[in-house]
Amino acid sequence: MPSIISINGLSKTYASGFQALKTINLDIKRGEIFALLGPNGAGKTTLIGIICGIVNASTGTVQVDGHDIIDDYRAARSLIGLVPQELTTDAFETVWDTVSFSRGLFGKPKNPAYIEKILKELSLWDKKDNKILTLSGGMKRRVLIAKALSHEPQVLFLDEPTAGVDVELRKDMWQVVRNLRDAGVTIILTTHYIEEAEDMADRIGVISKGEIILVENKVELMRKLGKKQLTLHLQKPLDAVPAELAAHKLELADNGNELVFTYDTSAERTGVTALLSDLARLEIRFRDLQTTQSSLEDIFIGLVHNSAGAAA
Amino acid sequence: MNQAINTHAIIAIYKFEMARTLRTVWQSIVSPVISTSLYFVVFGAAIGSRITEIEGIPYGAFIVPGLIMLMLLTQSTMNASFGIYFPRFTGTIYELLSAPVSSFEIACGFVGAAATKSIILGLIILATSWLFVPMQIAHPFWMLGFLVLTAITFSLFGFIIGIWADGFEQLQIIPLLIITPLTFLGGTFYSTHVLPPFWQTVTLFNPVVYLISGFRWAFFEVSDVSPWVSLAMTLLFMVMCVVTIWWIFKSGYRLKK
Numbered sequence: 197m198p199s200i201i202s203i204n205g206l207s208k209t210y211a212s213g214f215q216a217l218k219t220i221n222l223d224i225k226r227g228e229i230f231a232l233l234g235p236n237g238a239g240k241t242t243l244i245g246i247i248c249g250i251v252n253a254s255t256g257t258v259q260v261d262g263h264d265i266i267d268d269y270r271a272a273r274s275l276i277g278l279v280p281q282e283l284t285t286d287a288f289e290t291v292w293d294t295v296s297f298s299r300g301l302f303g304k305p306k307n308p309a310y311i312e313k314i315l316k317e318l319s320l321w322d323k324k325d326n327k328i329l330t331l332s333g334g335m336k337r338r339v340l341i342a343k344a345l346s347h348e349p350q351v352l353f354l355d356e357p358t359a360g361v362d363v364e365l366r367k368d369m370w371q372v373v374r375n376l377r378d379a380g381v382t383i384i385l386t387t388h389y390i391e392e393a394e395d396m397a398d399r400i401g402v403i404s405k406g407e408i409i410l411v412e413n414k415v416e417l418m419r420k421l422g423k424k425q426l427t428l429h430l431q432k433p434l435d436a437v438p439a440e441l442a443a444h445k446l447e448l449a450d451n452g453n454e455l456v457f458t459y460d461t462s463a464e465r466t467g468v469t470a471l472l473s474d475l476a477r478l479e480i481r482f483r484d485l486q487t488t489q490s491s492l493e494d495i496f497i498g499l500v501h502n503s504a505g506a507a508a
Numbered sequence: 509m510n511q512a513i514n515t516h517a518i519i520a521i522y523k524f525e526m527a528r529t530l531r532t533v534w535q536s537i538v539s540p541v542i543s544t545s546l547y548f549v550v551f552g553a554a555i556g557s558r559i560t561e562i563e564g565i566p567y568g569a570f571i572v573p574g575l576i577m578l579m580l581l582t583q584s585t586m587n588a589s590f591g592i593y594f595p596r597f598t599g600t601i602y603e604l605l606s607a608p609v610s611s612f613e614i615a616c617g618f619v620g621a622a623a624t625k626s627i628i629l630g631l632i633i634l635a636t637s638w639l640f641v642p643m644q645i646a647h648p649f650w651m652l653g654f655l656v657l658t659a660i661t662f663s664l665f666g667f668i669i670g671i672w673a674d675g676f677e678q679l680q681i682i683p684l685l686i687i688t689p690l691t692f693l694g695g696t697f698y699s700t701h702v703l704p705p706f707w708q709t710v711t712l713f714n715p716v717v718y719l720i721s722g723f724r725w726a727f728f729e730v731s732d733v734s735p736w737v738s739l740a741m742t743l744l745f746m747v748m749c750v751v752t753i754w755w756i757f758k759s760g761y762r763l764k765k
Contacts, residue, residue: 248606252764270514270608278606284599288531289524300520301607343603 199223200351200382201247206256208242208406216242218406220256224351229373229383231397231414233390233496239406240386241281244353248278260351274302277349281356281386283336287329291320294328295342302347314342317372334365341372352376354385358392370396394418394492404500417495419461424489426457426468428475428482438478444471455482461489517609521617522624525591529625536587537629540579544633547575548640551697562699563730568641573724574696575637576630580655581662581691581716583629585683588622588666593679596671596763605764611757615667622663623656630655644727650735651726657742658719662687664749671762690716695724700732715745 201224208217217239224230234240245251247258249269257264263271286294295311315321318338323331328339337357344352354373358366373383373396387393393400393414400417402410412420433452444467447456459466475482490498529536552568562570595601604614637643645651666683673679694716700708711717712733722738725731731738756763 248602250602250605250764252760270610273606273608276606278602280599280602282599284602286598286600289527293524293527297520297524298603300516300523301603301609303514303516303608305516 198226200226200261201384202259203243203247204257204259206243206246206258207254208239208246208251209254216406217246220406220408222401222408222411224382224384225399227377227380227382228398229377229385229396230399230401231393232384232386232401232403233393234386234403235500238403240403241355243403244278244355244384244386248276248353249273270303274347275350277344277347277352279337279340279344279352279354279357281359283333283340285328285336285339288327290325290327291315291331291339291342292324294339295346298343299346304347310348311342311346314345317375318342319368334361337361337365338369341369345376349381351382351384354383356386356388358387358389366392390493390496391491400492402496402499410499414492418492423458424461424466424487426459426471427486427488428455428457429453429484429486430455431481431483434480438480440478441471441474444474446471455480514609514613517607518613518616518620521604521614522621525618525621526624528591529587529621536583536625537632540583540629541632541636544575544579545636547571547578548637552640555697563701563728565728565730566641569637569643570699570724570728571697572634572637572641572643573727574691574720576633576655577658577716577720577723578688578691578696579633580626580630580658581687581719582683584622584626584659584662585666585669585687586680587625588619588663589670589673589679589682590666591618591622592667592670593673601763611754614757615664615753619660619663619667622666623659626659626663627655630659646729647726651723654719654723654726654738654742657739657746658723661742661746661749664746664753668749668752668756671756674762687716690714691720695720695732699730715741718742 201222203220203222206217206220207215209215220239220243232240232243242251246253247260247265249265257266258272259265260272260275263269263275265272289297292311292315295315296306296308299307299311312321315324318341320335320338320342323335328336331339337360341354341357352373357369361369370392373385377383385393385396397414400410400412400414401408410417427449430453434448434455435452437446437448437455444457447458448454449456457468457471459468548568548571551571556567559567561567595604634643669679669682693711694714695711700711700717700721703711718733718738718741721732722735722742725735725738755761
């Protein structure tokens with residue numbers, strides 16, 4: 197699949213000397229939903245800022261649909277819509293005016309029918325004549341999305357779009373995002389709600405301390421890193437894992453009342469059958485068993501921890 | 509979209525700024541008109557009864573061009589500086605920076621709107637003065653020319669201040685501490701010819717002298733310096749502002765991190 201955004205050797209060191217981005221190389225595929233995950237201060241917003249023209253890069257280049265973001269900024273930027281993390285809106289303008297303003301700013305002729313469509317999709321239509329300062333936080337967030345969509349962008353950046361947004365609104369918002377993806381818009385989002393990324397994204401990138409430490413297809417990532425755990429609740433506690441079971445790499449938990457077996461669901465042989473038959477042979481009985489699968493969140497925490505450990 | 513000028517963006521910014529002016533019509537139009545009328549009453553009537561005329565012009569009429577300039581300079585600067593400072597303050601500047609607009613287009617929108625407002629204000633004050641004294645305009649085109657050029661130049665200047673300022677105090681400091689004193693000392697209420705020779709020379713370092721002198725010449729054909737010198741100085745200051753703005757956007761000064 198051809199990439200719509202291609203980032204090469206991008207780095208950013210702020211005037212204070214803080215290096216927000218080390219060397220970033222990343223390609224975003226046309227039409228995908230790409231989730232950029234990373235802890236606070238990892239460089240997500242800086243990266244988005246550079247692509248959108250708000251932050252100057254120190255080195256490296258970014259191309260949007262083949263247009264360099266510096267030399268050919270008009271073409272590059274007119275393809276991009278940005279929903280910033282902060283709720284930065286005007287106060288005294290009406291919803292209709294501010295969205296129409298954005299369309300004009302991005303060089304598009306008036307199209308009231310299109311603005312009406314966006315406002316209706318985002319449930320803002322009945323607020324169109326309200327001043328923005330009278331709206332709730334969630335509504336302001338919608339206004340920012342409407343502004344970003346006003347010029348029919350090919351690429352949409354959503355920087356923490358659901359921060360401080362209630363569940364109902366969040367659902368609506370993701371529906372809008374899905375509709376956009378279906379219409380062929382490429383979406384790059386950052387979020388703290390990892391379950392959202394797990395739910396929405398086609399690909400996941402993890403950024404930590406200014407470096408992209410992983411980019412992977414979500415399904416692939418879940419499969420590769422997704423570990424399953426089998427927990428056996430024993431009838432009688434054990435002091436130690438019996439030597440005969442060493443090959444299974446078991447762990448004791450809950451004061452010896454539980455045996456935990458970690459296995460890879462994608463492997464040809466998971467080892468569950470062998471373990472169970474070994475346990476039967478050693479006459480270790482259990483009351484109950486349960487399996488758990490690691491979520492993207494566990495994977496994420498594991499990754500960031502590892503990279504932090506490696507850096508230290 | 510091609511490389512041509514993004515006229516939609518210029519219009520969008522211009523309309524946005526004009527809408528802001530209309531929302532604050534009391535502050536932006538009515539209050540300057542009232543304060544100018546007060547100057548007019550106090551200086552024109554009170555002092556005018558002692559000084560009947562300067563260089564053959566009735567004192568009341570003589571101060572009109574100076575008063576219009578005073579308002580034009582302070583209002584252009586304040587309006588344009590506030591226009592660009594406010595998005596920086598609230599953070600909505602992100603949208604301008606991420607839009608496919610050039611520095612030229614952004615400046616056109618903000619400066620154009622600020623200058624339009626100042627020109628309207630100047631014409632209102634001129635019309636108001638007719639209520640107090642009979643006025644004559646010897647060179648209407650020069651008068652309009654100076655009015656428009658000065659409004660644009662000082663809106664450009666205000667735009668620079670709005671980008672430079674890091675707080676509301678800095679935003680107010682330049683108009684209050686520099687422009688107003690320079691205007692008062694630049695011959696708003698007197699001809700610089702009444703000063704002792706030494707102070708006449710010092711006055712020539714005050715750029716506002718050239719603006720007021722040229723503007724007054726357009727009314728009464730009386731000036732402290734040649735109108736061509738006034739015009740050249742105005743254009744020079746304008747070019748300096750344009751170059752500064754070009755550099756600001758080129759370097760991202762105070763706008764981009």
